[in-house]
Amino acid sequence: MAYQYSTLDDLDVTGKRVLVRADLNVPVRDGRITDTARIDRQAPTIRELAERGARVIVLSHFGRPKGRLVPELSLKPIAPALSRAIGRTVAFGNDCIGDVAKAAVSKLKDGDVLLLENTRFHAGEEANDPDFARALAELGDLYVNDAFSAAHRAHGSTEGVAHILPSAAGRAIQDELLHLHRALDQPNRPVLAIIGGAKVSTKIALIENLLKKVDILVIGGAMANTFLAAEDIDVGKSLYEADQLDTAKRIVSLATETGTIPILPSDVVVAKVFEAGAPHRTVPAREVAADDMILDVGPDTIADFEQHLQTVNTLVWNGPVGAFETPPFDHGTMTIARLVAARTKAGHLLSVAGGGDTVSALKHAGVAGDFSYVSTAGGAFLEWLEGRELPGVAALAASVGVAQ
Structure with a gap:
């Protein structure tokens, strides 16, 4: 199954607020990440955007809170690991939509990276609610999806927002699609x-x-x-x-x-x-x-x-x-x-x-x-x-x- 899609090479990101849908749903045991493979896969896209002067806003789910705020499923403890992976400080926002998220985004300068709270704390994420997708889209100028592992879900942060903002594939999705295409399509x-x-x-x-x-x-x-x-x-x-x-x-x-x-x-x-x-x-x-x-x-x-x-x-x-x-x-x-x-x-x-x-x-x-x-x-x-x-x-x- 071949798709035509834009990539980071097609985006002018300098000074732009770029929403990046990543997959930071990593295994955690006793408060420690036991496998950073998914973070490592997402790092090149986030790092590249920051180095090109984007104001990077990272979205991700974590676990299955079913639309409820579950403190132990907060993404906040993941921020230090993401910071190490990309080699620069990652700020954290205590919500992914609304005034709290807008305030966190407003503090960003070119090259800064912000991780927002678990998208699945909101029922609108898994329901792909148009209002939730619009609330996410308000935070950015461009959208990049780099979470192939969540691409089979029609959720607000994986599908809904892509219909609102100019969108492109991140390097991880680009690499995955390239290899799958080479293996099965051609x-x-x-x-x-x-x-x-x-x-x-x-x-x-x-x-x-x-x-x-x-x-x-x-x-x-x-x-x-x-x-x-x-x-x-x-x-x-x-x-x-x-x-x-x-x-x-x-x-x-x-x-x-x-x-x-x-x-x-x-x-x-x-x-x-x-x-x-x-x-x-x-x-x-x-x-x-x-x-x-x-x-x-x-x-x-x-x-x-x-x-x-x-x-x-x-x-x-x-x-x-x-x-x-x-x-x-x-x-x-x-x-x-x-x-x-x-x-x-x-x-x-x-x-x-x-x-x-x-x-x-x-x-x-x-x-x-x-x-x-x-x-x-x-x-x-x-x-x-x-x-x-x-x-x-x-x-x-x-x-x-x-x-x-």
């Missing part, structure tokens, strides 16, 4: 997709859309058990969806129609119990015992994947191929991740990965930095793979030619 073929995870039922739309776009589809994780069961293979005590067997058969049939090669595990790692260090063995996929659980792919499956990997130029990955959180059942996902990373580093592959478990798995393998692009967008990344329109991105496209 890829260098052949294209291979790895789809893993627990349930077929949650990824039907994703798989159906990918079958129109990829040449090879590797199915792993517990969802592969459903496909094996659909072929009348006994999967023992393994997790699978008995009510999705017909869906699995239909997907395989659709792959035949589209000319996509579906790949299922030919051998698997099984255990009697699912726990770290549990006794385990490798068996052909058709020889799983009645009291076995499939918890990872075996070496023959990995070798088959490696052969196919050598033939492709583009790879998209969503979902681990085994129970990667629990060793030794992390071996398949770790090995495949490292094979993809090596081919990417050698300059032979464009590799794009996303989804929470996938990102965690790549970090666990120590190769997240070696892929061409790793999306932290979660739901928005999945909806893009499903071929769905993202309201936040569509709104930027509607603003093309207006931003200046």
Whole structure:
């Protein structure tokens, strides 16, 4: 799905009040940020605008306060981390609309950065209330959306305000859209997709859309058990969806129609119990015992994947191929991740990965930095793979030619 949209390169920002929709919804434990990845992704846009003399006003949600003021979900503790990321002081405003916000904005000078309070403290945010969007728009002259991870939500700060102010994509959204476009819309073929995870039922739309776009589809994780069961293979005590067997058969049939090669595990790692260090063995996929659980792919499956990997130029990955959180059942996902990373580093592959478990798995393998692009967008990344329109991105496209 290709969009035309303005970028920071199309904006004259000096002396302008620029509203930046960022995603600062970072994990916090005991008052400490445990992962700054999203802040780090947003920093280049905010820093660039400030360096170009804009008066930068940062908007973000945090948690799910459901339109109520919840003190523990204030963005104020995030301001110091954002300040460190961009290398300049970040002021804080105790509301994101109204007189309090206007007063905070009025104090800004060229190059200053202000973080406003959690947009979801107002019910109008998630309702995409026009009055709320207008109240946000009153604070700025231009609007920049850099929160791809929230672009699948038609909220006031992600979609509504983009129809009011001249709008553009920030560097993070620009980078994400560029890589997704290169991977799926105009890829260098052949294209291979790895789809893993627990349930077929949650990824039907994703798989159906990918079958129109990829040449090879590797199915792993517990969802592969459903496909094996659909072929009348006994999967023992393994997790699978008995009510999705017909869906699995239909997907395989659709792959035949589209000319996509579906790949299922030919051998698997099984255990009697699912726990770290549990006794385990490798068996052909058709020889799983009645009291076995499939918890990872075996070496023959990995070798088959490696052969196919050598033939492709583009790879998209969503979902681990085994129970990667629990060793030794992390071996398949770790090995495949490292094979993809090596081919990417050698300059032979464009590799794009996303989804929470996938990102965690790549970090666990120590190769997240070696892929061409790793999306932290979660739901928005999945909806893009499903071929769905993202309201936040569509709104930027509607603003093309207006931003200046």
